[in-house]
Amino acid sequence: MDMVNITIDGKQVRVPKTATVLEAAKAVGIKIPSLCYHPELRPEGACRVCVVEVAGARGLVASCVYPVSEGMEVRTTTQQVREARKMVVELLLANHPQDCLSCQRNLNCELQTIASDLGIRKIRFDGEKKQCSIDAENPSLVRDQNKCILCGRCIKVCSDVQGMNVYSFANRGFSTTVVPAFNQGLHQVACTYCGQCATVCPTGAIVEKDDTQAVWEALSDPNKHVVVQTAPAVRVALGETLGMAPGSVVTGKMVAALRKLGFDKVFDTDFTADLTILEEGSELIDRLQNGGKLPMITSCSPGWINFVELVYPDLLEHLSTAKSPQQMFGALVKTYYAEKAGIDPAQIVSVSIMPCTAKKAEAVREEMRSSGYQDVDYVLTTRELGRMIKEAGIEFANLPVEEYDAPLGISTGAGVIFGATGGVMEAALRTVAEILSGKELDSIDFNDVRGMDGVREAKILIGDLTVKVAIVNTLSCARKLLEKIRSGEADYHFVEVMACPGGCLGGGGQPIPTYSETRQQRAKAIYECDYTSTIRKSHQNPAVKELYDTWLGKPLGDKSHHLLHTHYKQQNRK
Amino acid sequence: MCDCCGGNHEKKFVQLEAILKKYQGMKGALIPVLQEAQDAYGYLSKEVIEHIGEHLDIPVSQIYGVVTFYSQFHLNPRGRNIIRVCQGTACHVRGGKAILEAVQKQLNIKAGQTTPDLRFTLETVACIGACGLAPVMMVNDDTHGRLTQELIPEILTKYS
Ligand code: SF4
Numbered sequence: 001m002d003m004v005n006i007t008i009d010g011k012q013v014r015v016p017k018t019a020t021v022l023e024a025a026k027a028v029g030i031k032i033p034s035l036c037y038h039p040e041l042r043p044e045g046a047c048r049v050c051v052v053e054v055a056g057a058r059g060l061v062a063s064c065v066y067p068v069s070e071g072m073e074v075r076t077t078t079q080q081v082r083e084a085r086k087m088v089v090e091l092l093l094a095n096h097p098q099d100c101l102s103c104q105r106n107l108n109c110e111l112q113t114i115a116s117d118l119g120i121r122k123i124r125f126d127g128e129k130k131q132c133s134i135d136a137e138n139p140s141l142v143r144d145q146n147k148c149i150l151c152g153r154c155i156k157v158c159s160d161v162q163g164m165n166v167y168s169f170a171n172r173g174f175s176t177t178v179v180p181a182f183n184q185g186l187h188q189v190a191c192t193y194c195g196q197c198a199t200v201c202p203t204g205a206i207v208e209k210d211d212t213q214a215v216w217e218a219l220s221d222p223n224k225h226v227v228v229q230t231a232p233a234v235r236v237a238l239g240e241t242l243g244m245a246p247g248s249v250v251t252g253k254m255v256a257a258l259r260k261l262g263f264d265k266v267f268d269t270d271f272t273a274d275l276t277i278l279e280e281g282s283e284l285i286d287r288l289q290n291g292g293k294l295p296m297i298t299s300c301s302p303g304w305i306n307f308v309e310l311v312y313p314d315l316l317e318h319l320s321t322a323k324s325p326q327q328m329f330g331a332l333v334k335t336y337y338a339e340k341a342g343i344d345p346a347q348i349v350s351v352s353i354m355p356c357t358a359k360k361a362e363a364v365r366e367e368m369r370s371s372g373y374q375d376v377d378y379v380l381t382t383r384e385l386g387r388m389i390k391e392a393g394i395e396f397a398n399l400p401v402e403e404y405d406a407p408l409g410i411s412t413g414a415g416v417i418f419g420a421t422g423g424v425m426e427a428a429l430r431t432v433a434e435i436l437s438g439k440e441l442d443s444i445d446f447n448d449v450r451g452m453d454g455v456r457e458a459k460i461l462i463g464d465l466t467v468k469v470a471i472v473n474t475l476s477c478a479r480k481l482l483e484k485i486r487s488g489e490a491d492y493h494f495v496e497v498m499a500c501p502g503g504c505l506g507g508g509g510q511p512i513p514t515y516s517e518t519r520q521q522r523a524k525a526i527y528e529c530d531y532t533s534t535i536r537k538s539h540q541n542p543a544v545k546e547l548y549d550t551w552l553g554k555p556l557g558d559k560s561h562h563l564l565h566t567h568y569k570q571q572n573r574k
Numbered sequence: 575m576c577d578c579c580g581g582n583h584e585k586k587f588v589q590l591e592a593i594l595k596k597y598q599g600m601k602g603a604l605i606p607v608l609q610e611a612q613d614a615y616g617y618l619s620k621e622v623i624e625h626i627g628e629h630l631d632i633p634v635s636q637i638y639g640v641v642t643f644y645s646q647f648h649l650n651p652r653g654r655n656i657i658r659v660c661q662g663t664a665c666h667v668r669g670g671k672a673i674l675e676a677v678q679k680q681l682n683i684k685a686g687q688t689t690p691d692l693r694f695t696l697e698t699v700a701c702i703g704a705c706g707l708a709p710v711m712m713v714n715d716d717t718h719g720r721l722t723q724e725l726i727p728e729i730l731t732k733y734s
Pocket residue numbers: 096097098099100101103104105106107109110111112147203204205
C-alpha cells in the first residue's frame with residue numbers, strides 16, 4: 001500500500017495514501033470529534049463538526065472527507081477549530097426541538113453527546129423549528145424529521161447496504177429534509193422495515209415504534225396470562241443497553257429480569273428455531289427427493305420476506321413455506337401450550353423480544369392468526385426490553401441467573417445460532433445430514449458457513465449427494481443472489497438469507513451503536529452459547545420430540561401445515 | 575417495456591417514450607428528460623417520475639430529491655396564471671405579508687398551491703427587482719405595484 005508521511009498535532013505519522021485525515025488521526029489514537037461521520041458508511045461531509053486546520057489550506061477542512069497528502073500538517077485542537085465546532089453544533093441545536101428529556105434517544109443520542117463533549121452551555125441563536133409531520137403509519141418505525149440533522153446516514157445504509165433506496169434529500173436550504181419519494185410514509189414505499197436506518201440514525205429522527213406501554217398494561221392486568229419468548233440474538237446484546245460490554249452473554253439474567261417484570265412464563269424462541277429446522281429441513285429433503293423448487297431459501301427473516309414480496313414476486317416459490325420461529329411460537333402458545341396448561345387462549349397475551357423491527361410488522365400480517373387469535377400480540381425490540389428493565393428499576397448486573405420455563409423454553413445449540421448469519425444453515429445441515437445419511441455426524445461444526453462476508457458458498461457432502469449452499473446477509477447481497485437465480489445461473493440447493501448485516505445479531509432492533517466489531521463480539525458470544533449447550537442438534541431437542549409425539553404428528557403433517565407453514569404474496573408498494 | 579400501469583400506459587406516455595428514446599444511453603440524461611417531460615405535460619406527476627425512474631434506472635426517491643431541489647420543476651399541475659407575491663426586504667417592510675394574506679384569502683389557497691379550477695397558482699419570490707413599487711406582485715408577466723389589500727380582488731378578476 002502506498003504510504004504518506006503527515007504530522008498531526010506535532011506527531012509524525014505514516015498512513016495509507018487513501019486515508020482521510022480523520023482516519024489517519026484515529027489510527028494514531030487522536031480522536032477528532034465528528035457527528036455525521038459513520039465508520040461503515042460513505043462520508044457525507046455534511047455537518048462540519050470534524051473540522052481541523054491544515055497548513056496551507058484555505059479555511060478549516062472537514063477531516064472526514066479530506067484526503068491526506070505527503071508532508072501535510074494537521075492541527076486538531078486549536079482555538080479556531082474548537083470555536084468552529086461549537087458554532088456548528090449550536091446552529092444545529094438552534095433548529096432542534098428541545099425535548100431531550102422525553103425523547104426515545106435521551107442519553108443515547110450523538111447530538112446530545114457532541115453538545116456535551118464540546119461543552120455547550122448556552123445556545124446563542126434562536127432558530128426557526130421545523131414543522132414536519134410525524135410518520136407513524138407503519139407497525140415498525142416512527143420518523144420525526146424535526147429531529148433530523150441531515151447527516152445522510154439513513155440514505156446510505158438503505159441504498160448502499162440494503163439496496164432499497166427509500167430515502168433521499170429533498171427540497172433545499174432550511175426546508176431540506178430526508179424523506180421517501182413524494183414525502184410518503186414508509187408504509188407507502190418499498191421499505192422492508194428492516195430498521196437499519198434506525199440503528200444508524202444519530203438522533204431520535206428514526207426510532208422503533210414503542211410498544212412497551214401495551215405490554216406494561218397486559219402485565220398489570222390480573223386476567224391476562226402473559227408469556228414471553230426471547231429470540232436467539234437478544235441474549236448476546238441486551239447487556240449493552242444496560243451498561244455491559246458487547247458480547248456479554250446475559251441469558252440467565254434476562255430470564256430473571258423478565259420474571260421480575262411480571263411475565264407468567266418465560267420461554268425461548270430457540271425452541272421454535274429447533275422446530276423450524278425440523279419443518280424446513282424436512283421440506284428441503286422433500287424438495288431434493290421429489291423435484292421441488294430449488295434452491296430453497298430460508299424464510300425466518302421478515303425483512304427479507306418483505307424484500308422478495310416487494311422486489312422479486314416472481315421468485316416467491318423459492319421461499320420455504322416454514323413460518324419464522326417467532327410465528328411458529330405464537331401459533332403454538334395459543335394452541336398447544338394453552339391446551340397443555342389448561343388456559344383459555346383468549347386470556348393469553350403473547351409477547352416476543354426480538355432484535356428486529358420487521359418482526360413487529362410480521363406479527364400483524366393477516367396470515368399470522370392460525371391459532372384463531374393474533375398469534376403474537378406484541379413484539380418488543382432488544383432496545384425496548386432494555387428500557388423496560390430500566391423503568392422497573394431492576395439492577396440487571398446483580399440479578400441471579402435463572403432458567404427458562406419448560407417446555408417451550410427447552411432448546412439446543414442449533415437453535416441459538418439462528419441469531420448469527422450462517423446459523424440457520426449450520427443448524428439445518430446438522431439435522432438434514434443426519435437424517436439423509438442415517439448416521440451420526442463426526443463433527444457438527446460447519447466452519448465453512450460461518451463468517452460475516454455478504455455472500456458465502458459451500459459444498460457439503462451428505463452421503464453421496466453434494467449439497468451446494470449459499471449464505472447471504474444484507475439485502476444488497478440478497479439482490480445479487482436473486483438476480484443469479486432469476487437468470488438461472490445459481491445452482492444451489494439451499495440458501496440462507498438474512499436481511500441485516502451479520503444476521504439478527506446486527507438487526508434493526510439491536511442496541512445502538514452497532515459497528516462491525518460489535519457484530520463480531522455478539523457472534524462470538526452466540527457460538528459460545530452453542531458450544532456450551534448440552535444438546536447441539538435440533539432433532540435431539542426432547543421438548544420438540546415430545547411435541548411431535550404427543551400433539552403435532554410428523555413434520556409437514558396436517559397440523560404442521562396449518563400452524564407452522566404459511567404463504568407469501570406480492571406487495572405493491574414502490 | 576415496464577409494467578407499472580397496465581394497458582393504456584402506451585398511449586398515456588407516448589410523448590415521454592419519445593423523450594426517453596432521444597436520451598437513451600446518454601449520461602446525465604435525468605435533468606434534460608425532466609425538463610422536456612415537464613414541457614410536455616405541464617408538470618411532473620408521480621406516474622411520469624416513476625416511469626422515468628424505471629427507464630433510466632434511477633431510484634424514484636433520488637428523482638424526487640432532484641425535482642424538489644430545483645425550483646423550475648413542479649410536482650403538481652400549474653394554474654393558467656402564475657401569481658408571484660414578493661416577500662423581499664423592501665416589500666416586507668411595506669406590508670408584503672398582508673398582500674400575500676389577502677391573495678391567499680381571496681383564492682382560498684396557500685402559497686405554493688394551485689386553485690382546484692387551475693385558474694391560479696400562488697407563489698412567493700424573494701425579490702423581483704421592483705422595490706420602488708413595493709409592495710409588489712406579478713401575475714404572469716404583469717407587474718402590479720403599490721398594492722393594498724383592497725386592490726387584490728379587482729386585479730385578479732382580469733385573469734381567467
Ligand atoms: S434527538 Fe437527541 S438532541 Fe434531539 S431531542 Fe432527542 S435526545 Fe435530544
